[in-house]
Each structure stands twice: as structure tokens, then as C-alpha cells.
Amino acid sequence: MTYRGRIGLAYGFASLLLxxxxxxxxxxxxxxxxxxxxxxxxxxxxxxxxRSCPCxxxxxxxxxxxxxxxxxxxxxxxxxMCYPRDIPDEEIARYRERYQ
Numbered sequence: 001m002t003y004r005g006r007i008g009l010a011y012g013f014a015s016l017l018l019x020x021x022x023x024x025x026x027x028x029x030x031x032x033x034x035x036x037x038x039x040x041x042x043x044x045x046x047x048x049x050x051r052s053c054p055c056x057x058x059x060x061x062x063x064x065x066x067x068x069x070x071x072x073x074x075x076x077x078x079x080x081m082c083y084p085r086d087i088p089d090e091e092i093a094r095y096r097e098r099y100q
Contacts, residue, residue, distance in 0.1 A: 032099040037092055038084040040099075045081040055082035 046054045053066035056073055060066055067073070072082045081087050 032096070034092075037095045037099070038087060041087050041091055041095060042081055042083070049080060054080050057082070 046058070049071060051071070052058070052060050053070045054072060056065075056067050056070045058066045058070060060069070070082075072080045081091075
């Protein structure tokens, strides 16, 4: 077998191995964990806010941290969910049903 033949065979084997690994990863169902659910709920809450500075840790249009200027701070945490402690148990249960 020539050098090119060996390289081609090695490349083909590596490609097949990569394809099988990718397929098994896709076929495997991944359970959504508590932290994943928190992240999804917080992300959805932030995305639903129409202006800049939804959460204290967000950045405004000029790139500065929002801090006390955030909607979360001004509203007393009633309108937005920025931290896991803000998420009611019912909301977690609703997301868990949806994604598991």
C-alpha cells in the first residue's frame, strides 16, 4: 500500500469514527437538569424585557453594568426573574414538563 493509500485509509477510518461518535451523541437523550431549567427561565425573562438593563448584571447600550439602574432593582424583583431564587416552583414544574 502506498503512502497516499495509508493516509486515505486513516482519514476514512477517522471520519467514520467521528460520524459514529456524533450519531451516538445525537441518539442519546439528555435529561434537562435543574440548572438548565433555571437558565432557560431566566433567559426567557430577560429576552421578554423590551429595553436595556433588565437585570443588575446586564450591560446597558454603552457596555456599562446596569446595577441599580436595572428594571429588576427598580421594580423590586416583581417583573423579572434574574436569579434562581426569583423563580417560583410552579414555573420550574412547567418547564420540567415541557423539556423532559
